[in-house]
Amino acid sequence: MSKLFTLSAEQIISGVRNREFTIEDYIIQLLERINDIDDKIKAFITINDEALNTARKLDKKIKSQEAVGSLAGIAVGIKDNICTKDIKTTCASKLLQEYIPPYDATVVRRLKERDAIIIGKVNLDEFAMGSTTEFGSYGPSHNPWNPDYVVGGSSGGSAASVAALECTVSLGSDTGGSIRCPASFSSVVGLKPTYGLVSRFGLVSYSNSLEQIGPLGRTVSDIVMIMNVIAGFDENDNTTRNEIKTPGFVASNVKRPVRYGLIKELVEASDPAISKLVYSSLDLLSSNDCKWEEVSLKSDYALASYYTIAMAEASSNLARYDNLRYGFDFDPEGYEWNSYFSKIRNNFGDEVKRRIMIGSHVLLSGYYAKYYLKAQKVRSILRHEVKKLFKQVDVLISPTMPVLPFKIGENIDDPVKRYLIDTNTVVANLVGTPAISLPAGFSDNLPIGLQLMTDEMQEQLLFDVSKMYESVASIKRRPDL
Amino acid sequence: MMDEQVNIGIEIHCQLTGLQTKLFCKCKGDYRNELPNKNICPICSGQPGSMPQLNRKAVDHSCMIAFAMNCIIPPRMGFYRKNYFYPDLPKNYQISQYDSGGIGSVGYSGKLQYGGEFARIRRVQLEEDPGRLVYEADMDTSFYTLIDYNRAGTALVEIVTEPDFKDAAEVRTFLNKLTSILEHLGVCNTKLEGSVRCDANISIGSGKRVEIKNVGSFREVEKALNFEITRQKSLSSHSIEVKSETRHWDSERKVTKQSRAKEEEQDYKYFPEPDIPIILLSEEYLSSIQQKMPELPDKRRNRFVADFQLSDHVAQVLINNKEMADFFEAAVQIYYSPKEIANWLVSDLMSFIGNSKTEESSIALDLRIGPKHIADLARLVDENIISRHTAKLTLSKIMRTGQMPSQIIRESDSSKIHDERILLKAVEDAFESEKAAVIDAGSNPGVVNFLLGRVLKLTQGRADPQIALALIKNKLRKTT
Numbered sequence: 012m013s014k015l016f017t018l019s020a021e022q023i024i025s026g027v028r029n030r031e032f033t034i035e036d037y038i039i040q041l042l043e044r045i046n047d048i049d050d051k052i053k054a055f056i057t058i059n060d061e062a063l064n065t066a067r068k069l070d071k072k073i074k075s076q077e078a079v080g081s082l083a084g085i086a087v088g089i090k091d092n093i094c095t096k097d098i099k100t101t102c103a104s105k106l107l108q109e110y111i112p113p114y115d116a117t118v119v120r121r122l123k124e125r126d127a128i129i130i131g132k133v134n135l136d137e138f139a140m141g142s143t144t145e146f147g148s149y150g151p152s153h154n155p156w157n158p159d160y161v162v163g164g165s166s167g168g169s170a171a172s173v174a175a176l177e178c179t180v181s182l183g184s185d186t187g188g189s190i191r192c193p194a195s196f197s198s199v200v201g202l203k204p205t206y207g208l209v210s211r212f213g214l215v216s217y218s219n220s221l222e223q224i225g226p227l228g229r230t231v232s233d234i235v236m237i238m239n240v241i242a243g244f245d246e247n248d249n250t251t252r253n254e255i256k257t258p259g260f261v262a263s264n265v266k267r268p269v270r271y272g273l274i275k276e277l278v279e280a281s282d283p284a285i286s287k288l289v290y291s292s293l294d295l296l297s298s299n300d301c302k303w304e305e306v307s308l309k310s311d312y313a314l315a316s317y318y319t320i321a322m323a324e325a326s327s328n329l330a331r332y333d334n335l336r337y338g339f340d341f342d343p344e345g346y347e348w349n350s351y352f353s354k355i356r357n358n359f360g361d362e363v364k365r366r367i368m369i370g371s372h373v374l375l376s377g378y379y380a381k382y383y384l385k386a387q388k389v390r391s392i393l394r395h396e397v398k399k400l401f402k403q404v405d406v407l408i409s410p411t412m413p414v415l416p417f418k419i420g421e422n423i424d425d426p427v428k429r430y431l432i433d434t435n436t437v438v439a440n441l442v443g444t445p446a447i448s449l450p451a452g453f454s455d456n457l458p459i460g461l462q463l464m465t466d467e468m469q470e471q472l473l474f475d476v477s478k479m480y481e482s483v484a485s486i487k488r489r490p491d492l
Numbered sequence: 493m494m495d496e497q498v499n500i501g502i503e504i505h506c507q508l509t510g511l512q513t514k515l516f517c518k519c520k521g522d523y524r525n526e527l528p529n530k531n532i533c534p535i536c537s538g539q540p541g542s543m544p545q546l547n548r549k550a551v552d553h554s555c556m557i558a559f560a561m562n563c564i565i566p567p568r569m570g571f572y573r574k575n576y577f578y579p580d581l582p583k584n585y586q587i588s589q590y591d592s593g594g595i596g597s598v599g600y601s602g603k604l605q606y607g608g609e610f611a612r613i614r615r616v617q618l619e620e621d622p623g624r625l626v627y628e629a630d631m632d633t634s635f636y637t638l639i640d641y642n643r644a645g646t647a648l649v650e651i652v653t654e655p656d657f658k659d660a661a662e663v664r665t666f667l668n669k670l671t672s673i674l675e676h677l678g679v680c681n682t683k684l685e686g687s688v689r690c691d692a693n694i695s696i697g698s699g700k701r702v703e704i705k706n707v708g709s710f711r712e713v714e715k716a717l718n719f720e721i722t723r724q725k726s727l728s729s730h731s732i733e734v735k736s737e738t739r740h741w742d743s744e745r746k747v748t749k750q751s752r753a754k755e756e757e758q759d760y761k762y763f764p765e766p767d768i769p770i771i772l773l774s775e776e777y778l779s780s781i782q783q784k785m786p787e788l789p790d791k792r793r794n795r796f797v798a799d800f801q802l803s804d805h806v807a808q809v810l811i812n813n814k815e816m817a818d819f820f821e822a823a824v825q826i827y828y829s830p831k832e833i834a835n836w837l838v839s840d841l842m843s844f845i846g847n848s849k850t851e852e853s854s855i856a857l858d859l860r861i862g863p864k865h866i867a868d869l870a871r872l873v874d875e876n877i878i879s880r881h882t883a884k885l886t887l888s889k890i891m892r893t894g895q896m897p898s899q900i901i902r903e904s905d906s907s908k909i910h911d912e913r914i915l916l917k918a919v920e921d922a923f924e925s926e927k928a929a930v931i932d933a934g935s936n937p938g939v940v941n942f943l944l945g946r947v948l949k950l951t952q953g954r955a956d957p958q959i960a961l962a963l964i965k966n967k968l969r970k971t972t
Contacts, residue, residue, distance in 0.1 A: 094541040107540065114534050116541060215540040219766035248543055249768050324766055327575050330584035331538045335639070352577055374575070374761035383763060384593075 015040045016176045017489070020085050020233040023179055027073065027084035034073075034084045034128070038066040041086050041130060045177045048492050052162075053152045054172035056091045057099050057132040065128050080126030082240060087122055088172040088181035091132040092139050093224065094213040095119050098129065102215050103147025104137045105358040106332040109339045116213020117248065118182060118224050118241040125240050130178045133168025137360045138329065139184055139217045141165050142192050142432055143419075146362045151419050155197055155490040156458055160416040163196030165189040169227045170197040175492055180233050182241070184214055186222040187317050188411075188436025191448035194227055195411035195460025198450040198486065200477070201227040202234050203436075205467045206443035207252040209238075210245030216328040218321035219250075221440040231449070231477045232262040238470065252468070260471055262478060269476055271296060271303035272404030276310065277435045281413040284454035289410050292451050292461050295483045296476075306400055306407070310438055312389045317437040318430060319373055319386035326370030329363065332356065365426065390441045397442045401466040406476055409435050411448040411460035435462060445470050447477055450486040496697055498721055500663055501614075501655035502713075503691040506674055507621060508553045508647040509681045515620045515647035516544035516587065523642035524684065528626075536645030538582030543767045546571075550647040551598070551771060553679040554618040555781045557649050558599025560673050560788055561613045569773055570595035571618075571765040576758055579637065580622040582644050588619035590762045595770060598649075605790070606669040609662060612654040621646040630744070643686075649679075655693065660717035663692070667710045668812050672789045675814035682710075692717060696724045700736035704748055707741045716741040720748050792817060800830035809838050816842070822863035823870070832870040840887060841866070860894030861887075869897045877901065879908055881953040908956045912963065915947070915955055919963045922946040923971070933968050940964060 015037045018026065026032055042063070049055050069083050089095060092102045094112035096119075101107045119129065136146040144167025145151040152167040154160040155175040162171045166183025170193030173181050183190040185203035194201025202225045209224045216222075226237035242258040245251045273293060278286045293303050334341055334355040343351050359367070373382035400407060414432055422428045439446035444467050451461040461480070465473045511521040517535035520526075534542040551569075558565050572590035589597035602613035623644040627634035651670070657663045667690070674680040674688070682688050690713045695701045702724065707716050724734050739748040787795075789811045796807035796817075810817045816837055823833045841861070869886065872878045878886070878901055886897050893900075909915055922943050923930055933939040940961070947960045 092541075094539075100540065102540070110540065112534070112539065112541065114539070114542075212543050213541040216543075216767075247545060249546055250766075323763060327573050327585050327761070327763070330575060330577065331540070331582065333577070333579075333584060335579060336537055336582065336641075337539070348579060349577070371761065374763055375759050376761075379761075379763070 016044050018179075019230045020082075020179045020228065020236055021230070023084045024082070030073075033070045034066040035063065035070050037084060038063055038086060038128065038130070041178060045131070048175060049177060051153060051158050051492065052155055052171050052175050052177070053150060054088070054133050054168040054175065054177055055131045056101055056103065056134055056149050056168070059095075059098055059129045059131050062086070062128050062130050069126055069128075080124060082122065082125040082127035082236070085127045085180065086130040086178045087127050087237075088130055088133040088169055088178040089119060090135055090139075090166050090169050090181070090183045092135060092184060092215040092217075093119060093182060094215070095129060095132065098132060100132065100215070101148070102138045103135050103149050104332075104360070104363070105148050106334065106338055106355070107215075108148065110337050112213075114213065116224075117210035117245045119213065121240050122182075122237075127240070133166075133172050133181060135168055135189075136165040137363050138215065138325070139165040139186060139189055139222075140325070140362050140366055142188065142429060144168065144171075144193065145419060145423065146360055148360065153419070154416055154457075155492060156453075156456060157416075159418055160457065161196065161419050161421075163193030163412070163416065165193075166201075166227065167193045170194050170199055170201065173197075173199045173227050173229060174490055176489070180226055180228040180237055182224055182237075183227050184217075184222050184224050185436075185440065186218050186321060187433045187440050189222075190225045190227060191411050191436050191446060191460065191462060192433070194448040195462075196416040196458060198453075198458035198460070198488070198490075199227055199229055200231055200234050200447065200449055200481075201225065202238070202447045202473075203439055203445060204238065204242065204470060205252070205445045206440075207250050208242050208255065208445070208468070208470070210241075210243075210248040210251050212245055212247035216324070218324040219328070220324060221317070221321055223440075231474060231481050234447075234477075235260045235262040235474050242470075254468070260474055262474060264478055264482065265475055266298075266300070266479065267472075267475055268300035269296075269406055269472075270404040271301065272306035272400060272407050273303055274308050274407055274409040275305045276308060277409035277413070280434070281410045282415055282454075284415065285410045285413065285459050288452050288454070288459050289408070289461060292480070292484065293408065296480055303408070304404065306404060308396060308400060308407075308438070310393060310396075310434070313393055313437055313441060314430065314434050316386040316389035316393070317433070317441055318369075319382050320390065320441075322366045322370030323374050323383050323386075324370070326367045326374065329359070329367055332359075362426070393438065394442045397438065397444065398466075405465065405469075405472060407464040409462050409464075411435060411462040415454055415457045415459070439464055443467055445473055447473055449477055449480055449484070451484060452486065453488070496725070498658055499655040499695050500657035500660075500717060501693050502653050502657070502663060502666075504651045504667070504670065505621075505648050505689045505691075506557075506651070506680045506682070507684075507687045508550055508649060508679050509684055509687050510553060510679045511547060511549050511647055513547055514645040515547050515550050515618070516645055518545075519645065521646055523646060526642050528638070528640040529642060531642040532644070536582065537641050538584075544587060544765070546768055546771070547647060550618060551773075552781055552784075553647075553677070554598045554616065554649050555773065555778065556677050556679060556785055557651070557674070558602070558616045559782060559785060560677060561599060561602035561604055561616055561651065563599030563602030563613060563616055565599050565773055565778060566596040567773055568595055568770050569598055570770045571768045572762045573765050575761040578622070579639055580625050580644070582623065582641055586620060586622065587765050587768070588650075589617035591615065592762070595764065598773075604666070604669065606666040607662070609656075609665075611656045611666055614652040614654050615650075616652075617650050619648050619650060620644070621648045630742075655695070660714045660721065663717060664710070664714045667713060669789065671710065672812050672814055676786055676789055676792070678786060692720075694720050694724065696721070696728065696734070699724060699728060699734040702734060702736065703738040705738055705740055705751070708743060712741060712743055715746060716748060719746065723748065789814075796820075800824065800834070802830060802834050806834050806838050809842070810834060819863055819866070823867040826864055827867035827871045829867075829870045829874055832874060833866055836866050836869060836887075840884065861891050865890050865894075865897060872897055872901065876956075877908065879953060879955075879957055881948060881957075882908065885953055909951055909954045910956050910959060912959060915951075915960050916963055918947045918950045918955060919943075919960065919967055921950055922964075923967060930968070930971060940968070
């Protein structure tokens with residue numbers, strides 16, 4: 012049998028429908044693939060023991076000509092901060108290393124309802140706090156293009172598993188670039204949807220006002236397919252937008268006139284190899300109908316604003332991990348409340364502790380106005396600025412990342428330097444707009460991603476442009492594993 | 493001379509027991525009578541990834557309370573997180589409200605009249621109740637602590653007053669008024685255990701402010717306040733400075749005790765709850781709530797006075813207990829004799845309830861007596877079929893058996909005795925046994941009533957008092 016694991020979601024679905032192969036064939040190949048290569052990549056934390064059983068059940072249904080869901084056959088890797096009923100959801104943290112959720116996140120429920128198969132739970136930075144997937148209790152994930160390099164993060168497992176052909180598509184979460192960064196670093200497509208388009212119910216909160224769940228895949232069409240299932244109003248998440256109940260996005264090759272705006276400040280601050288590639292990408296996108304211009308976005312304080320808000324919310328979100336209701340085995344005998352809390356919470360990793368401490372600090376009544384309120388002010392100014400730009404252009408373009416993937420362990424003791432690589436991605440989170448990272452090429456065999464951003468709720472435009480770019484850029488390389 | 497002015501402010505937490513579900517999830521609002529930790533879900537037990545879903549009915553109910561407290565209701569209301577670590581809080585923060593940056597709590601700057609006074613209402617806010625900590629014996633000596641999250645996430649409304657009360661009795665009067673309002677709004681069954689709780693802060697003169705927490709019922713508030721006032725006064729009379737601190741009311745020992753935790757030093761790190769969007773309270777919405785508001789106690793009392801010619805006092809006593817006021821109106825519907833019925837309720841039924849009332853009881857549950865019984869009783873008295881004395885004796889039997897008064901009268905043949913021959917015999921018997929009194933009658937006008945009492949006793953209360961009285965007076969005239 013051919014290498015089914017290389018197929019896109021669209022190809023899998025049609026192959027299964029036309030009885031070219033069974034879902035079981037496909038799942039077995041994926042499990043073998045994971046078994047063969049995941050020691051090198053470390054994308055997976057947990058493999059779903061039920062995946063093969065589910066596949067067989069679906070095959071039976073297809074055989075007896077019963078109806079199956081639109082995603083029957085698709086194998087999805089789920090970032091391990093998204094709750095899956097009866098499957099461990101660890102957030103790559105010692106505090107949740109034994110945690111088995113009693114419920115499915117809305118996105119997981121919707122995927123299952125369409126007969127997608129959860130193949131397993133994938134790696135991340137602890138509680139999604141990081142941009143490299145080095146800061147989890149299960150150790151770093153490795154870049155499929157070169158295992159000595161970081162895969163990006165925090166949805167590193169989601170990107171690596173898709174790039175390394177260990178699953179069809181995956182779900183990640185993006186708080187300040189956590190989907191787009193690893194998508195860029197591993198040459199896959201990754202979407203951060205409009206804030207409120209996808210339900211966050213069941214996503215273990217890091218920073219509620221910034222983050223969204225989104226898909227990662229090898230093609231734009233695969234992303235559209237997943238969005239059609241996971242997006243839309245959810246009564247369980249009061250922040251979901253109610254104008255879209257059931258989305259009807261299409262992945263078409265329609266050409267439309269588009270005005271592109273290249274964000275000058277972001278391209279100028281990038282690695283030269285990256286900015287060079289961005290300019291040639293713009294040439295590919297330009298035509299008689301599609302013009303590009305340079306635009307200016309003053310986002311000097313965006314990063315500071317982002318980290319202030321994210322850490323403030325995180326410090327409160329992570330307060331519940333006190334090992335009383337769930338967690339790991341620990342005898343509380345002999346501890347008074349406060350000493351017990353301290354003892355337990357000492358199990359957070361250093362990066363998480365750092366963010367909790369800074370976040371608690373900026374919320375103290377004496378500092379609230381100085382930091383948290385100021386960060387919110389920056390956020391609303393930035394929102395205003397971006398709105399203004401979208402009156403001028405339809406799509407904002409920048410490199411997804413200002414740097415190429417770097418070696419695992421590099422700058423690990425310099426948090427500020429690491430925070431700086433999020434500069435290009437945090438804008439979309441602060442403003443709430445959708446943004447996608449598309450494979451744009453390579454420099455020394457290390458991937459480079461192009462970031463496209465549209466105004467809020469303009470996902471269809473984003474998909475149309477992405478499809479257009481995908482076909483002209485024609486990046487067909489697969490990592491050699 | 494030291495300023496001895498007592499200043500008391502209170503914070504009342506009332507559960508919105510009129511709601512089917514909790515504030516942020518679909519678990520039952522009524523957590524009572526459940527096995528521990530059975531009335532919980534991923535949301536109210538603080539599971540990772542769960543998010544609050546605002547119960548819109550709770551917003552309606554809290555707006556009603558804000559209206560009843562004559563508060564300003566802002567056009568935009570929002571929730572805030574109050575962050576602190578405590579084992580009864582599943583998330584280690586409480587979703588509450590706070591006034592900041594133009595986003596307020598459901599109501600502020602209100603005032604409420606009680607007795608002849610006004611208390612200013614600082615704010616009304618909607619928040620979630622924590623879980624319950626269960627100790628082996630009491631908090632300080634318990635070897636272990638059990639946590640029951642059944643209550644966690646129940647909707648609470650917090651009402652905070654300015655320090656406008658001068659003594660514990662004022663607070664008690666205010667709380668009676670508030671209880672009646674909550675009952676009339678139908679938002680809180682104040683008779684349920686723990687459905688209303690009260691914290692207080694007290695300072696005397698220019699002394700420091702002391703918080704009293706953990707007062708489990710309104711009845712205890714007065715005791716706790718009186719204890720604390722005495723404590724503070726005796727400290728200052730010995731020139732000992734009153735410390736700013738939090739004290740807990742120990743209902744067993746009837747004292748306030750210093751709390752172990754230094755709660756007043758907490759910084760709650762308030763910030764807007766990001767998972768609940770701001771709620772717009774439009775004028776249309778608010779006027780629809782106002783239209784849905786039931787009649788409030790003050791209006792009802794005025795109506796009772798105007799329509800039923802009740803005295804202010806009687807009307808107020810009825811209104812203070814919504815159940816009693818409802819009882820009254822239902823009885824009047826059945827038999828129109830408002831004053832007679834009100835009298836039965838205020839002077840007789842109330843004392844029965846007073847004797848047997850526990851926190852969780854109500855008239856309906858406790859006593860087998862309803863409006864139809866009192867209406868019937870009033871009719872029997874009005875129509876002179878039985879004396880009021882007989883009626884009173886009947887009352888306790890009604891309560892035990894639930895029988896209708898007319899049926900009891902028929903069965904026990906306890907109708908009044910009008911027959912002068914029978915009554916005359918009783919009068920003669922009374923004169924015979926109370927010879928000394930009869931002799932005094934000339935100088936002591938009270939003897940007539942005393943003799944009437946004897947006659948009533950001899951006839952088991954069945955003597956028609958008017959006829960008996962005439963016979964007694966007549967006989968006295970003859971003997972002297």
